Amino acid sequence: MSKLVMGYWDCPFCGAKGNRGDVVNCPSCGRARGDVQFYVKDYQEGENLREEELNQFEQLDEEKAQSFSKNPDWYCSFCNSLNSDNAEFCGNCGSSRADSEANYFEMLKKKKEREAAEAAAQPQPAQPQEKRRSPLAIIAVILIAVVALFAWMNGSKSSGNLKITSLNWVRNINVEENRQYSESGWTLPAGAEQTGSREEIHHYDQVLDHYENVEVPRTRQVYDHDEYTLEDNGNGTFTSVSHPVYRTETYYVTEQRPVYVSVPRYQTKYYYNIWRWTPSRDVTASGDDHNAAWPEVVLADNEREGKRSEVYRFTVENTKKAGETAVYRLAESDWMNLNTGDQIIITSKRTGADPYISDEKGNRIADLVRER
Ligand SMILES: [Zn+2]
Ligand SMILES: [Zn+2]
Incomplete structure (x- = not known):
């Protein structure tokens, strides 16, 4: 009312x-x-x-x-x-x-x-005009900065005054030994000698066992009471207008939830001995001349040659700064052209990319990897 x-x-x-x-x-x-x-x-x-x-x-x-x-x-x-x-x-x-x-x-x-x-x-009080750069101008400034940074990074610095003080080559042959291992697995690899087998748990399956009832809370809005506003009738009186106010009520519903059990699944597991080629020792040759050669390898009955590796490097000294040396690695064909006492120019990028031997104009002659 x-x-x-x-x-x-x-x-x-x-x-x-x-x-x-x-x-x-x-x-x-x-x-x-x-x-x-x-x-x-x-x-x-x-x-x-x-x-x-x-x-x-x-x-x-x-x-x-x-x-x-x-x-x-x-x-x-x-x-x-x-x-x-x-x-x-x-x-x-x-x-x-x-x-x-x-x-x-x-x-x-x-x-x-x-x-x-x-x-x-009414005249508005003058707003202090903030001097604001347009977003476009800010982006332009950032772009210019980034481009300048990249240009600088991509820039190269060359170092002359470098004299090769020594050459070095290393050639290595890894020797593998045939060794017997005891292993197990779900399959028997080719060449394995089976020593046994048994049923073991391979994995678990989640299997529906039953449903259980659970009480799940839900909420609903229920009418609580009325509140009133007063509305102007325009004649010296006001009329009260009612508005229902609701409250949140919690209630429970029963839901069925599945319950699973873990069921083990068995498979045959194989136990076996197997021979595997295994890296066991290195045979190395090295020198400070141009006569790089592979080392002589003497193999036992249960051995064979494995991976080969080779490294060619030189050491340079800064002729202007006595004692300042660096070691570089490079391809054998490029290394063969270098001799102790040679004066060379090494150019490197500020980006940290690998340096290279260059001519006086900065043209690339041989790629390098710096060691120390
Ligand atoms: Zn009147
Ligand atoms: Zn009056």
Whole structure:
């Protein structure tokens, strides 16, 4: 049930505050009420009230309520005073309602629009103009920086004044030994001598065993109570409007959940001995001349030759900085062209890419890998 609550108004002429909504002439100055906005004391527009809070406000009894029309007051076009919807003539000057151009709400709306327009027309305090670079300019600066960085990184620095002080070659042959291993597995490899077998757990399968009931919480919104807002009727009264308020309620539903068991799956596992070629020792030859050769390998009955590897390197010394040396590795064909005492130029990129031997113009002659 909505209720009718007493509204109040402030006199625009003499400033008297809190005049009752059922009074049309200001008790202070006697002027008819005109350009006013009704309100309820101690209530903010849109505020939600509990029922007991609503009952704190002055409510109009049945008889009094009957005396108010449901409709807003109308404005007299001649004296601008507010008159009840029930009245056909202005209570202040006697003009006809037929000449009225606006009711309370229409006038209030116009007033608010006028105030908004005035506020907009006010010269705004000058905003300090922030000097902001456009995002495009910032991106351009970053791009230029990145390009410059790459150009610098890609730049090379050459070092002359380098003299080869020694050459070195190393050739290595790994020797493999045939060894017997005891192993097991789900299959028997070719060449293995089986020593036994047995059934063992290979893996587990998750198998549905049964369903169990579980209580699962759910929530729902249930009606709790009503709250009220007070709406301006535009005639000195306000009507309470109820809004339902809900609360969250938890309830439980029974659900069936599958329960699984782990079931072992068996397979035949094989135990066997197997011979495997296994790296066992290195035979190495080295020298500081151009006569690189593979070492002589003497094999036992259970041995064979495995992987071969070879390294060719030289050491350079900076002729301008005594004692500053570096060691480089390179392909055998390039290495064969180098001799102790040669003056060379080594170019390297700032990106850390591998250096190379170059001519005086920086042209690549032989790729290098620096060792130390
Ligand atoms: Zn007054
Ligand atoms: Zn009038």
